[in-house]
Amino acid sequence: MNDVDTARYPLADPGSDAWERVVSRTRAELRDHGCSVLPEFIRPSSWETLRREGAELAPRAYYDVEETNVYNTHVDDDLPADHPGRIIMQRGNAFVPRDRIPTGSVIHRLYRDPSFVRFVAACFELPALHELADPLSGLVLNVVRPGMDHPWHFDINEFTVSLLTQVPEEGGVFEYCPNIRSADAENFDAVRSVLTGADRSPVRAQTLRPGDLQLFRGRYALHRVSAVHGATDRHTAIFAYSERPGVMGSVTRTRQLFGRVLPTHRDAERDAVRVDQLLD
Template identity: 65%
Template sequence: MGATTDLDVVDTGRYPVSEPESPAWWAVVERVRAELATEGCSVVPDFIRPALHEALRAECATVAPLAHFDVETVNVYNVDVDDDLPQDHPARTPMRRENAFTARDLIPRDTIIHRLYTDSRFQRFVAACFGLPEVYELADPLAGLCLNVVAPGKGHPWHFDTNEFAVSLLTQEPERGGVFEYCPEIRSASAENFADVKAVIEGRDQQRAHRLTLRPGDLQLFRGRYALHRVTTVEGERQRHTAIFSYSERPGVVGSPARTRQLFGRVLPEHRARAVRVDELLD
């Protein structure tokens, strides 16, 4: 796990992350586990101290302009379409990807989100919430921690994450829209369930998606590798900013070169080596 740092950014009165194994710590962990089991997602409101919400917003707003913007037509797996795929395959359904990402190497180490991502006690808390003995920061130098930027009039289309589970923190909410929608456990490590995925992205199964409106400082935990999810179109004048904390159950996980270039506009030697794959699912 990462190096221990100061956790004064967390509202430790409500969420004693710095006191692992204490009764209060276990109370929070057990609540999150129960919500993950029943809803596929858990939100820890005001995880960041309310007094620091403006600092959190300002730090992320400063790096938001560094995000890689490249509106393009993609599919739910963010992969090239193989000519051999059946005509009714969900990968053949085009969508517009309009959001942008600021990569980890552009986020200063003294920011709230970087300090939190690398903190060993926070990682222990995350692992416990997902019922894991340990979690690892991604070996990916760009995708381990990033800021998701969704501008007004744009959204983040249906997709899956490359890591098994997702942890995120809303840092700036839009005036309207920008609702998080997700379909928990729509696929598994051994079953793609293409028909179910296709029904959702084509709008034929609108009942399956859960809708969630997040507030600044809220910590969100869910299994993004297996949950189809998106952010609806942002309305108004203000961008939607979300810090994405990517961890894995094993060390050395790195994103694919194709998806890395798609998200960040560049590829590093670590991506060409592709040290570790999580599974054999489409990305």
């Protein structure tokens, strides 16, 4: 990948001193904070190409401002009155699905690059990673228009890899609460306190720049992108991998994000296996 700053991030040289230093630092940050940012992962000379490709893709996004809760679930009248799932937010961000992203684009080539996938797996302390089999959600461009935000939520995957391709004029700050819940405990009280603003002490903020690669453990970390202001969208490529091959998105979530589902989603839903029993 000529677009990656291989002097700082020697993807093709695993086991070298430079590779080990980056991987060790990233692992430590993920253990301590659940998030690690690799600044200028993409060379500055490629930033304009990255931005232009994202800007050309953005009109292909599926836009649907909808009311949602932090768990992206239906608001059940049986929920207790103080349950965080009763707090309604508007989700105004949009996604360009993988099947509308050209295979020759920077983000598509990076997503499939074996040395990049091996590097990401090492940073997450995993023996290997696999591309999602999902033809829509494996690789997406997240678009947040001015006046919109990506409200508080949890990820379906335990880990997320993203690359900022266009920075807004104002706002668009990534905020997160590492390990606010676990596979065994939803910790509803703490989640509600953050959503209502009663307690922002768990919240960390991360301002990203073009070309920055972010590795994040989002299954147990509440997180959002704050409202974007000015005249420029915020664009982020999101790379989805799994520890096992053949993973597909759910029918419900896929329809929410892209406005459509494919026969492969319905087929996969019958054999889906959950990694935990959390609400979402």
